[in-house]
Each structure stands twice: as C-alpha cells, then as structure tokens.
Amino acid sequence: MEQAIYQELPAERMEEIEGLFAEIRKEFKGRADELIPMLQRVQRALGFLPEQALLEIARLTRLSAARVFGTATFYAQFRFQPVGKNIIRVCRGTACHVKGSNRILETIEEHLQVTPGQITPDGLFTIETVACFGSCALAPIMVVNDSVYGSLNRSRALKLLDEIRVREEGLFK
C-alpha cells in the first residue's frame, strides 16, 4: 500500500497542537505573508507538519487549504511525516559531492537500512539530504541535529551514529 502524503498527529498529542496554536494566535496576526513563518513555527515545535495543523493555519490566515498545502509542498524544508529522535542531514552540495559525499550517504543508508526522508524502525534516526550547509571548505559535511561535522569520512560518520545509539540506549536502561 502506498503511504499517504499527509499524516495526522496521533490523538494523544492533540493537546500539544492546541497549546501550540494558542501561542501562534498570539504571535501572528494571520496575514497571508505570515504563512511561511507559521509553517516554520509549527515544524520547529512538532518536527513535521501534521494535516490538522495545515488546516488550522488555513483557517487562521483565511487562505484556502489548497493554497496552504500548495505552498508547504513547494518548499524543501517542510516535512509531512514524523521524524526520528535524531536528524542526520548529509550535505549533497557541489563541494561535498566532489569530495565523495554520495559515498558517505550510501554507507549511512546501508548501515541504517533507510533512504533519505525515512525514519528508522526504532525511531532513533531520520536521514535527510541538504543542498549545501555553507561549510564547503570542510567538505564533506554532515549535520547531526544542530551540530555540524566537517572533513568526514565513512568511518567517522558511522562512529557518530554509533555514539548516538549508545547514548540513547544508555538512557533507556
């Protein structure tokens, strides 16, 4: 079965969305030019854009749902599926490409058994690609959550992933 493009936030997280929109109503006036900042605000809080949030934004801005969904899907930044606890972003910019970033990406894909945009079954990782982080002098670049790592090679990339796994599993115990 093909996966739906949009997903709803599960019922147990509904409170989160209500709290978030209470804040959004205070922070924004509901003008059309606030649409993208609003989408960014929701994604920053929830990690992705659930269907209910997109519809709520349409109501707030009085834009059609088609306009809101159309704008959101136009931009690469927005996600419509939940993400893993850790977001691994591999740069696919020119400098990184020339320095072999595709090999790093392949190695990570193989190691985690997911492709960009997907989440690992244990929910620990999502991998994504990015056009360029602007740290090309230190190519190849990978960003783990908010930390940027430069001059990577395959084994350092895998080591970074393993360190996270160890840390996370330690937390669970």
Next chain:
Amino acid sequence: MDFTLIKERAEKNWKALENLRQPLIQIGMGTCGKAAGADEVYAAAKQTLKQMNLLGRILQVGCIGTCYLEPIMAVRKPGGPFIYYGNLTAKRAEDILLSYLRDGDPKPEWAVCFTGEGPVDGIPRFEDLPMIKPQVRIALRNCGIIDPENIEHYIARGGYSGLMRALQMNPEEVVQEIKDSGLRGRGGAGFPTGMKWEFARKAPGQTKYIICNADEGDPGAFMDRSLLEGDPHSVLEGMLIGAYAIGCNEGYIYIRAEYPLAIKRLETALKQMREYGLLGRNILGSGFGFEIHIKEGAGAFVCGEETALMASIAGGRGMPLSRPPFPANKGLWGNPTNINNVETLGNVSAILAQGAKWFAGFGTEKSKGTKTFALAGKVERTGLIEVPMGIRLKEIIHEIGGGVAKGKKVKAVQTGGPSGGCIPADLFDLPVDYESLTAAGSIMGSGGMVVMDEETCMVDIPRYFLSFTADESCGKCIPCRLGTRQMLDILNDICGGKGTIEDLEILKDVSETVQKGSLCGLGQTAPNPVQTTLRYFHSEYEAHILGKKCEAGVCKPLFHYEIDPETCNGCGVCSKKCSVGAVTGEKKKSHSIEPDRCTKCGACYEACKFHAVHIC
C-alpha cells in the same frame, strides 16, 4: 544620540582592547570553525586561563578565510603581536596557552602566522602567507578581526561613517557615487548597481522596498554566510545607504534557513542598531527613517531569483514572473523594489566611506573592485578569499589555493554553481572578470569556486547539477521543467553505460532550447554545466559512450577496481575495510577483488596506503 559621540566612545573602547593589559585570545566561531571543533577549543581556552589564574579575554570572531586551518585561535600577550594557530584540538590549545602565556614560548612550530608588531622568530607575517598575499579585502575588511556581535567594534573601524556621509549628500548624489565606483551586482548577473538604484529611485510610487538577497542557493558557496556571520553591520549599513538613495523606508533580508548562526547575528545587529539610533523613524536625527525585517527562506533554490523571492516573501510559492514589468517598477506587493546581494551591499558601505575613486582603483576596466570566492573542492587550501577583479584563475588555484593534493592532476574549476560551467585547466590563464568568464561559457556567479581533479568525472558533474536543477525547477515553464528532466535522463544513461553517440546531439539540441525558451534565470542557465563539459571534455563523453569507461572512477557501471599484485604487500587493510567480503588474500601475500561481490564503494581504494588498488 550624536554619531560623533558614539564614534568617540567606540574608538575609546577599541583602543582599550588594543591596549589590554591582559592576554587577548581570538577564536574563529563561524559555522566552519564550529564544524571543525571551535567550541571545544573555546572551552579549553577558558579553562586554561582559569587554571593559570590569568584574567585574559576571549573574543569570538568570524571567519578569517583560512577555513582549511579551522579551528583557529590567535593569542596576544599585552603589547605583543597576535600569533595564529590552526588545526587545533582542545589539548593542543591548552598546550599552546600554557607554553606561551606561562612559559613565554610561542611554539613557532605550531604557529601559522602573526599579525601586528613583528617580526616573530620562525613565524611568517599573515600578509605574507601565499594564501593571503594576492588578496585584497574590501567586503571582508572586518571578518575575523572584530567581534560581529559588538557594534562598537564595527564603528571603531570606520563603520557607519559611510552612512553619515551619505546622509549629508542628496540621494541623487549617492546614486551617482555608486555609479562612479563602477560597482556591479555580486549576486551573479553583474548588473551595475548604481543604474539599478536609479531605476528604483525614478519609479513612480510612494511605497518602495529594498531587499537584501541572502538566499545563497548555489551549493558550494558560502561567501554571503561568512560575511553575515563575520561582519553583519557592513551589509546592514549598505542597505541603509541604498534605502536612502532610492527613497524607501522599509527593507527585507531574505536569508536561507540553513544559516541559523547568520540569522542570529543579524538579529543581534538589528537590536544594537536600534539601541544606537541607527534604525527607526528618525535615524541619528537626519529625518530619514528605516525598518528592516528578516524573512527566512524555506529551501527553494529558485527563490534566489528576484520575482520568485518576492512571491515567497509575500507568503506564496516561489514562482518567477516574466518581465517586464521589472521589480524596480513593480516588485514586492506591486511596489517599486530594489534587490541586492549581500556582498554588493557590503561593498556599498565601503564605497561611501572611502569614495568611488578609491574603489574604482581596484579591478579591471569593466569589472571594478574585488570579488569574494568560496574556494572549495580538491584544493589544498580551502577557504573564503577576496581577490581583485582581473586576477588569473591560476593565481587563485595554485597560489592562493596551493593546487591540488600531491600526486593528483587538476582538471577543471567550476564557477557559478548550477548556473555556471566548468573551465578546463588549460584555460587557467583566464582573468577573473564578468566578460571573460562568460566568454568561456561559465559565469562569475555569486562566488562558488569548486576545484576538480582527475578523480572528478566531467560527465557526472553536469549530471549532478542537472539532478539539482531538475529538482529545483519550479515547474512553471515547460522548457525548464521538461528540458532539465530530459537532459538528466540522457546523462543518467551515459553514466549508466547505456548512452549512444546520437545522445550527444540531442543533449546539445535540448540544452539550447532550454537556454532560449525558459522563463527565468534558473532554466536559462541550467544548460551551462552541460554545454561547457561538452565543449571542453568531449573526449570523456566519448569514453563513456564508446569505450564504456569512466576513468575518474565515479560512474559505477563503467569501471572496476583491481589490486596490482606487484605493489600489494598483503597488509590486509583493504580486506578489513571491505563490508561485503569482496577482497580476499592471505596475509603478506597479494590480495585480489572478486568482481561479482564488489559494490565499488571505494573503501579499499581509499584505505590502501601503497596505492595498490587501481581504477580500471
């Protein structure tokens, strides 16, 4: 507040810093520095000062440009020069501080260079480094030298005096000054900035806008990020000057969301400008008022294009419009709008402070001033550089960049990103100016410069760019939407070993159609990577199609790895690195690769210290 008073105070504080009676440490904390581990170095420096019971100050500065040496720390003893150290670890930073500040030994063997009073035994002067010598810093004048979060540093080094001068001139005179300087847009197209301002100034309308384009969508470029992170006020001052010249009171900075540090630095800078009366209704009592808003992009390359950018600010899909009408007449919300690139504005503030004549003294007849480049790829010294226009490519690649890694051959340099082209090594005599690069089939672009060596495949490169442009095409016009896809399909075939020689004709034909028929600059320039490689590297296309060979070892179906039995000494590293068990052999005996198992991941090739693994 009066600007003379502000300036006096800033200068006094700057002098106090220069005459500081304690050690002063500068650490490059731009994104590059942080990526290389500057945070750990910062923590170590702080801890070491404490451990020695020294008061000392640590300053976080922007990028000085020698990114390949990150993390970088500069140390100054009271009254002494700054000594720079590179490629630091926390431990090395601690050792240096203990040795220099406690024992008086600056450890020349670890130092890179010094600035200020010299000479220092065994350490070269910063300006004499081969990477720095050919450079001229105008846009980057303060990067790596001041604390970008301290407006007084900027003011003490001459900041906002250009604005003060402008406010005493007529707006028309300011426009004329920029025209006289010969400044051309640094965002790619190279349109004369003064002329553009004049259009917007003369356009009828009450409400006008100025926009700073900080989208920097070209993958492989980071000049604008570094400038915004290292010296945000130089850009903001340029924006104010532009606004005054055009006659507008509201401006936007459109910046990509991938640059969180630059956004933070801009926010801090705007707050400080407000505190100092440099933003708001009545700037320094001149009667001129101006407000700036920050808009974060959301990851669409086409939004760097002017009309798409404005559609995005207005909250919609970033789809370009055909022109005329030009933004100067009908831009943001239908009002006259002027859009300038970050670096253009960074130059504007310098021109107003130092005069058009001074600026026009740099560069060539038609390309005045300097250009920053993000030098990356297969060069030894990667980093952010600023060179006078007219410098030859070979000076940039060989002198500044130090050439490619030992034993490798440089093949080409790519300028202008997805809109630019690949210039082969035998044309490196070419001067860097707008016209020469265009004549060679590439463009100046915004400043991405990626060096390629023999392990870069010149069919894979256009394929890489086309997969980018096909992905980023907004889909509005057919030549771009379908043409980029068509070119990509053909290139995929060729790289996959399924290309035919007729494909090259079709490729050429489609590329011309896309170039001529597309609505905006994205489509019009997307064929450049294809056309330049067809022009300069035709033999590589033929080798892929007729010989079924990718000599660079990039296109997987067109090469394989072999171990040379003569060179292999059986150390076994390759077989350990192989994750699929394709490399076999007894210890101390030469190894071999099983072609059926090998996934051509290249791990053995990279791991072999004896270069016994060959691309065949």
